[in-house]
Amino acid sequence: MKALLVDDEKHVRDAIRLLGHWEDFGIDTLLEAADGDEAIAAITAHQPQIILSDMRMPGKDGMALLEWISAHAPHSKVLVISGYDDFELVRHAIRHGGMDYLLKPVEADELNASLLKAVTAWEEEDAIRIQSTRQSIVVNRMRPHYQDRLLTELAVGRGSSPSHMQRLQDELNLPCLIPVCSVAVTSLSHLDADCLAKYRSQPDLLVFSVLNICAEMLSTPDEGVMFRQLDQPDEIVLLHWGPSTSLEHILDKVNHGLEQTIQRRLHFGISICESYPGGISAAYLEASSRLWRRNAVQIKQRTHASVESSNGNKIRRLTAHEEPLRMAAMSCRASSVAAAVAEWLDPITDLEVVSAEQIQQWIDELEWMLSHWLDDTAGSSFNEEEVTEERSIPFAELPLDYEGLLSFPLLRSLLEQRLLAAGKALTAHHHANPDPMSEIARYMDAHYQEDLSLQQIAARFYLSREYISRKFKQQFGLNWSEYLGKLRINNAKLLLQNPSLRVAKISEMVGFQDEKYFSKVFKKMEGITPAEYRKTVFQPGT
Template sequence: MKALLVDDEQHVRHAIQLLGNWEELGIDILLEAADGHEAIEAITAHQPEIILSDMRMPGKDGMALLEWISAHNPHSKVIVISGYDDFELVRHAIRHGGMDYLLKPVEAEELNASLLKAVKAWMDEETSRTESARQSIVVNRMRPHYQDRLLTELAIGRGSRSAHIQRLQEELNLPCHIPACSVAVTSLSHLDADCLAKYRSQPDLLIFSVLNVCAEMLSTPAEGVSFHQLNQPDEIVLLHWGSQSSLEHILGTINDGLEQTIQRRLHFGISSCQNYPDGISAAYLEASSTLWRRNILLTRQRIHATTETTSRNKGKRLTSFEESMRIAAMSCRAASVSAAVAEWLDPFTELEAISAEQLQLWIQELEWMLDRWLEDREHTTVHEEESDEEQEPPLTELPFDSEGLLSFSLLRSLLEHRLLAAGKAITAQHHTDPDPMTEIARYMDAHYQEDLSLQQIAARFYLSREYISRKFKQQFGLNWSEYLGKLRINNAKLLLHNPSLRVAAISEMVGFQDEKYFSKVFKKIEGITPAEYRKTVIHTGT
């Protein structure tokens, strides 16, 4: 902390230096000035926290100095030390921020008490200023997110109440009267992988760049606003207080700006003009649907005002080829995987229209299918089998080219890559389990009371049902259903020794949902009914 001593008499400055407990008060730098002019130079250069000043000095005196300090350096704490007991001087000192008015010759105790008060006041105010600055920084950082949240709730239909609209108008300085609104929606997932790769480590930079261009072209809140749709991290939405045609013109200029900024143009879905604010959520859904139902095969236009495809295309779903793809993946042969992918994908290459919505559905089906294959594994997933460079990106990547159109070669490569990775993960598990039939038997021993099926077991152990049926019987002399039935009946026999348990309860406890079927299976294996077996064990005491 610094202190400045201002007095035209050097011996007075020297005496004050000797009297003050500077180090105890945390003041480690003492500056001097002989008049108001020198003081202003020292204050400007060093910004002292504490200033001790005489009032009567040649040139710029103490009165003028206090006026300058209160205007240009108001955070400093000023103590006046004067040889004049003058009411006007005291009043002037107080009016311009002086904390104390000490008379010469000043006593050490009096001086240090004033210094302590000044230092404490400065430190308290500095703490308050620091906290206020910190809060301002937090508010400034959070304000864009807060604005995005308000606009997101408006778009999804949760913010149509008058209080919400009032907050929007105050926060964004929106016009008081907005008769109608058109909505535009774009998704960064419609950009190609090369463009997204540039922002993989900084996805927020891409979002900021797009929003910044949108804000420039909308010019003022009186024309419209753009925001990040927080419920859809890849999505940017524009609200325009005007017609659909004027919105199309704005989007054209936005794409010109994006061409220069990120070297790409985005696809936008736009809505018809709707009432504000009640029609915003319907307009948002219309614009989003228009974007996702655009034809991603042939249409090179970037602004989509009408739905270009139906919601579904004719053709088999990806999951209908699950078994053949799983077997091909487990072979770990690229040729087998390519053939399985081609069997499903090739018919779609003959179509004239495919929607972005359909492509997204295929990718979701792929992820669901692979996750289901690997859901029971404790340590490894498909993503973990891949290298660090191939981890899932922060922004969704779809197989689009630089024009935002579907690339069948990229889609084919994506499917083949993911299936081969899954196959590698599955077969790696099998190498650690050289005797899968024993593992299946152990699993059945632990889960016999559950509703088991051969299909469930095949899916869990990544083997075909036919293979399990054949190998299980070779190894255990029973097929899997006979083994399961015998396992359940053996456990039922133990429970029948307890006379307090009803036969129906025992049936459910060992995995039978129907008591009659339980009795039928029991009699087939043991030659008697459960009730007869219970009488036998109770009578014999065994």
């Protein structure tokens, strides 16, 4: 801690330096100044926490210095040491933040008592400032997520009540009257693997890039809003307060911006909301369906306002071919695996219509088969990373090309590589995963605000739910849901220290969808309700 002595008489500064118990108060640096101008220079350069100043000095005197301090260094604690017992000087000192007014010659006990009071006041206020900064960081980090949560609730049909719409209005300043609304949905899972690989270590940067481009095309809330659909982290939704024709023009500009930024264009499903806000959910589902049911073997446009007919094509399910694929995998021969994959895949290459939804279904079937095979060998020791490379990007990686169309060579390669890896895991003995439960815990630490489920975590880390439940409890002494609840409650306790945040808002910000349930969980873990906890924080002396 630093202190500054300001007096035009050096012998006075020397006396004060000798009288003060500086080290006892944690003051390890003593600065000096002979007048107000030197003091301002020292304060600007060194930012001392405690300032002791005379009032009558040549040049800029103590009165002018206190005025400057109150405007430019308001957190500093000022003690006035003067030879003048003048009411106007005392009043001026108090008005501009002086903590005490000591008369020369000052006594040691009097000086040190005032120093103790000043140091204590500064430390208490500094602790409050640090806490406030931490709260601001948490709130600023959560605010975009909170807005996305409100809009997600609206889109999925859980948030069209008057109270919810009022919160949206308060947060986003939406237009009071919205006569027509168009909805667009895109998915980052429709990008090719090369593009996604660039963002593997920073997936949120990809999301931010897309959201930023969309925001540039929606210059004000009067035109529309865009958000990340938190129930489907790969989806971005755009609500436009206007007809679909103007929405398509906006999406063309969005894709032009994306091509300049990430060198790709996205596909969008679009729909019209017949009645806002109640019809948003149906329009969102329709737009999402049109995106996923687009034809992924031919490209005609990037915006999809309808679903292309499959002309009666019967798509072959991968699981219908499970046994030949499993036997080929267990042979551990690349030629046998390639032949089994070709038997299933070759007829599909002649189809004129294959939807993105169908591609996702094939990938889901592949994951289910591999998980099923590995679960059946749970008693043996193998490395599941041999079967599935760890994925840090939270999007499905589909075998798509640069244009977002199905690449049959990529699909063939994906199937062959995964099956060969599965065969190796099924027929050989390997060491167990180094520490997958710690990876899951770190993921939960970063995403506790989201609607996490064991199924989502299992899919992300390519482990069975039963395996995670058993191993997580063994390693951490808590099951995954207890661990998640503890994370949320600990962050809620921090936010409850901000009196301007309502309990209902805090509940949503830490991942609870229902305030009553939040209060119930909080009381179970802490023994008191959130409101009672907040009262203990703000009790005098705490």
